[in-house]
Amino acid sequence: VSKIGEEQLFYLMSRGIGEDEAAAMIVGGFIEPLVKELPMEYAVEMNRLIQLQMEGSIG
DSSP, X not given: OOOOOHHHHHHHHTTTOOHHHHHHHHHHHHHXXXXXXXXXXXXXXXXXXXXXXXXXXXX
């Protein structure tokens, strides 16, 4: 696990996507294959926790 690549952020932001949304898209793309393997109730909770983390609501 590493930080989000600056080049990835730059690419998305250069196409008019805000930094927060771009970061969420990158994280979502990374996590999606894992979440798809979880049972539905866990996948829903995982997505909710990721969204909260991306909004800075946890920790």
